[in-house]
Amino acid sequence: MKVYDEKHIKNIVLLGAPKSGKTILSEDMLFEAGIIHRRGTIEGKNTISDYHEIEHERGNSVFATTLHTEWRDYKINIIDTPGFDDFAGEMISSLRVADTCVLVINAQHGVEVGTELIWNYVDQFSKPIILAINQVDHPKSDFDSSINSLKERFGKAVTQMQYPVSQGESFNSIIDLLKMVMYKFPTDGGKPEKLPIPDSEKEKANELHNELVEKAAENDEKLMEKYFEKGTLDEDEMREGLKLGMIHHDVFPVFCMSGKKNMGSGRLMGFIDNVAPLPIEAKPETGSDGKEIPYDKTKPAVLFVFKTHLEPNLGKLTFFKVISGEVTPTSELINSQTGAVERFHQIFIMDGKTRNSVDKLSAGDIGATLKLKDTYTNQTLHAKGFDVTIQPIEYPEPRIRTAVVALSKNDDEKIGEVLHKINHEDPTLMVEYSKELRQLIISGQGELHLMICKWFLENVYKLHADFVTPRISYRETIRRSALASYRHKKQSGGAGQFGEVYLKIEPYYDGMPEPTDYSVRGKEFIDLEWGGKLAFYNCIVGGVIDTRFIPSILKGVMEKMEQGPITGSYVRDVRVCVYDGKMHPVDSNDISFKIAGMMAFKDAFMKAEPQLLEPIYDLEVMMPEEMMGDVMGDLQTRRSIIMGMDSKGKYQVIKARTPLAELDRYSTTLRSITQGRGMFKQTFADYVVVPFEVQQKLSKGVQELELV
């Protein structure tokens, strides 16, 4: 296979609302370029891009897939991404390594909710954007409304490059406003005839052509001068102007096509060849030290891993972009994060599951390799002595959590292992065993995301688990002070045990005055791992408890604090003063005082008006204005405190504080009340007092679960 240099590589990502036709378009591009000789269909479950069993079962993309075409003198690396927002991780990884985004718009719908959601990601990366209005052959295609919706949503940068002469079933001709010709396709699509623009279209075509020339000229002073001089620009000058406009987001060129009928994708590829920026013209990558790393094949090798994928019967595939230098099948590179030395054996250009072996990939190219030992998504590989870490991809925060409960106890460990493997492939699916909740928790981007994870557990790994609502990490504290004592005594047979402890507990707060009722011998302030403090005072006088037993008492107290008396949750913010006790000359030991300390603490705690605290989250919910009332109404049923309102572009933003216990599956509810147009972010804010009735219910419920 031919090796392309950095001047002949274009990296594009296909993005767009679900079912806009990205996968079929990618299939069409491969067919047009002669990479494949038969076009697959979604219904036939035989496209190059959607090759996973789950994709066949669901009829949509789940994974981002890398493909390539060789179109004229260029290699175009194409990444086809899934359109559902649940797979945002796949989109973002792909966007990160692409140099141009092709945003596919369904001509039946124009800008959709899915388009808007994706725009939020596209906007974060200021990469050039091409808009591809697809499905123009569909009986419900409405090209003009689609253009209008694009202009309305994305502003005056939307620049028409083409329009269809007719649409729906009769669609077969496109007027090209840059080349000023008409492309007429044979009935089955493929190579079009290049014809002069018919008289009936001349007026419209001229008008739009002039707009296009002006748009191209606007991006550069020299071009503007030329335009004033000549009253027009030639094709090359227009391309130059459009490229500059694309780089600065002043131009979003719009194409039209039908991926299904094989009409128009060739022209799109031609434009990508001629106008879309090369990696070397795009913004360079930066290291975590902020320094730019230019795409330069003469420099030492640096690879950025944007995706890993476990392929059954094959092993781990690692997808990378060559940021600098070259990589060959015998490269030996170092993982900057783990220090592992990775020896390459083969390198590939991928088309779905097809691996095309190559001898070399140069700076700017995208490829894959097999069986790297210790390298995962978001890591950097570099040549020895050229230590650099590429700025990692920032993935969105999780929006939904669930607890995973193995149906068979024996599978517990295996399920944990498999989920960690899945997390290595998909960093937006987080896995954590919560010691506190005693549950395996996974969190992701939405219900569908979690469902796919369950599908993998069941179908690929043959492991069965229920996905249930996670327990809530409550905290326990007290509202007033209390005294208690406990005598631990065991004197039957063998060595005895004896320890007696008197203590006082009080609610702790910063700046609390020192105890006045006891004389303080020693004190310790412990910042608890789970938040809050324990202030532990030794106020023993006259040596009634030997100093060496004080740490044992503290251990006992801490043990109870890790499993609080009301619900088994962590205890926080208490002050404990050990002020009296007794020892036995022979039988006293560490364990006796630990038990006495623990029991005295428990007793005192229950007398001190114990109080349950619950985690509360700051919510930022974005939605179109007309849905604000419904979103607000729903938030109010969730014990939320509304903190404020704001607007962000076309969206309204509600800021609220809501208890975590009320946020179960909020992403699903929000989607349903906003028809998918709402988005939200949640961040932990604080612990607050649980209402009395909730506390009563919880302490009873948890006791039933035998957590205490």
Ligand SMILES: Nc1nc2c(ncn2[C@@H]2O[C@H](COP(=O)(O)OP(=O)(O)OP(=O)(O)O)[C@@H](O)[C@H]2O)c(=O)[nH]1
């Ligand atoms: N009429 C018509 N139908 C199309 C065209 N492109 C795709 N379709 C149909 O639209 C449906 C979705 O196509 P896909 O290519 O899977 O869409 P996608 O954008 O990849 O969808 P996701 O992977 O779910 O994001 C399929 O039934 C296709 O046959 C087109 O150009 N014209």
Ligand SMILES: [Mg+2]
């Ligand atoms: Mg798809």
